[in-house]
Amino acid sequence: MSASSTASFDARGTRATRFAGGVTRASASARRLLTAIGAIVTPVVRLIWRGIGPVLNVVTGLGWLVVALGMLSLVLSLIFGWQEFMYLATVLLAAPLVSTLFLVGRSSFGVFIELNPRRVVVGDRAMGRMVVTNTGERALPPTRMELPVGRGLAEFQLPGMKAGEEHEELFAVPTHKRAVIVAGPAESVRGDQLGLLRRAQKWADPVDLFVHPRTVRLAPSAAGLVRDLEGQVSKKITNNDIAFHALRPYVPGDDRRYVHWRTSARIGQLMVRQFEETRRSQVTMIHASRSELYATEDEFELAISVTASIAAQIIRDGTQMNVVSESGMWRTQTVTSMMDASCRIEPSGREFSTLREFARERTRRLPAPSVVMIVGGSGMTIADFRSIQSLFGQDTSQVGFRVVHGSEPKISVVAGLTMITIGDLADLPPLIRGLGR
Known part of the structure; x- marks a missing residue:
């Protein structure tokens, strides 16, 4: 290559390098400019939204649709000169304006929500009542009150109420499934009959209803393993x-x-x-709640009932115990707190790579147990139970409960691990008695 060619190549390379450097500096300057603009604009937008947000929030989805159709009709009328679209635009845009009259006024309610009882077993009847009082000095017009109950919504049409007047509404709470059902907060709703505008105001605090799983009463020393009074x-x-x-x-x-x-x-x-x-006797129960371990929802609920039944009897016996699942540790200070905790357990995803990792992570801060109980569904193999068994010493008694909905009950021993297969909650008491013999 000649010297002139080399010089020409170097010149082109220098220009390309300078151009790339210029682009880099320009992009960096643009980013700094956008960051500065964002730092200025963001607080302004938040301030504006704080002022107009409550006003815009009263417009429902249907209201926004009506406004959009009204604007579209207005544009078409101006472009094509169609009188029909001008009439349609007038009607559509006037409807939200007229609806604002239904939002005028202030409410002064005192709302009390009560559930009786606060704790029930699946299938038991639970009733609630909502007492609404006019706490203001003026009479209130008829008002619609909405009360969320779990995933449902109860609606009540309150009559006009004089100052100090009280009105009571009763409602039933569905208890067909184990859960924590939240009733409230109640909302008084003002709005038009078409549903274009809606202004809701919350009253009272939500109240929890605990729907406990079905359990069976077991004989004292339910574990069948803790026999030594001294420990x-x-x-x-x-x-x-x-x-x-x-x-x-x-x-x-x-x-x-x-x-x-x-x-x-x-x-x-x-x-x-x-x-x-x-x-001192220390029991640890490991409840595997991973959804893939259970064939059906009924099987998962049966496993919860098995764990809750055993844990309740151990707590009654005065034995120290802990119950853990993928979501964390259950509260086991009393039978009631343990049953309340069981209401919150739901099928979980794969939060841990293996069941052994889950058991090790959840029990590593707990006192060394004298008895370990492992509860899982039909998808949990003997190898899964054995992998958890290996985490504890040889002087720890271990029992595995494999819940297989509809199966025949049986007890077997696999390499020092007592395995119990249970297919119905009614089979649990005789199985536990057989475990103690």
Whole structure:
């Protein structure tokens, strides 16, 4: 390559580099400019929206549709000179303006929502009442009141009320499924009959109704495993406890209260007692709620009932326990708090890569258990139960409950893991009694 060609190539390369650098600097300047504009415009937009937002929010979806059709009709009339479209535009645009008259006025309600009872079992009847009081000094016109109840919406047409007057409405709450049903907050609604404009005002706080799962009563010591009144004896050797293990030679610093004087006198050497450490009974229940582990919704509900039935009896027995699922730890201070917690458990996704990882993560901060119970559905294999079993020591008793809706009940032992297959909640009490024998 000649020197002139090389110089020409270098010149073109220099121009290209300068051009690329200019583009980079220009784009950086543009980004800084847009950022600066955004920093100025955003607070202004928020301020404007804070002022006009409440006004625009009263327009319903149907109202916006009517306004859009009215504007379209107006444009077509101006372009083509069609009188019919001008008439249509006048009617459509006048309708929202006339509807604003229905929004005029202030409400002064005192609303009280009560559910009786607050806690029911699936299928039980639950009633609620809403008491509305005119707390103002002037009479109020008839008003529509809306009360969300779970996923439904109850609507009440309140009559005109004088100052201080009280009106009561009763409603039924569906309890066909385990859930936490929220009733409220109540909303008084002002608006036109066409539904173009709507102004709602919230009254009262929401109230929760707990629909507990079906459970069965079990015999005391339901686990069938926690028998030692003093606690579970472990294989760990300690210098003081209540479970005697053996004698060993005295070492300076040992407590003289544990010297076995008869043996010491016989062999001519101080001997002290050794003990096996005993632990207070501690139960951990692991409830797998991953949706893919259950064939049907009924099977998932049966697993919840099994867990709740066992946990309720263990709490009644006064044994310390914890219940965990993918969503976290259940509250187990009392039977009521545990049942309330069970109402919030829903089928979950794959939050953990494996069931073993889920069990390890949820139990690693808990006290070392003496009994572990694992509850899962028909999609949970024996290998899945065994993978969780391997997380705990050999001195921990472990039971797996495999819930298979409609199956025959049975008890088997697989490599130290007691497996219980249950197909109906009524089978649980005899299975637990069989476990204790």
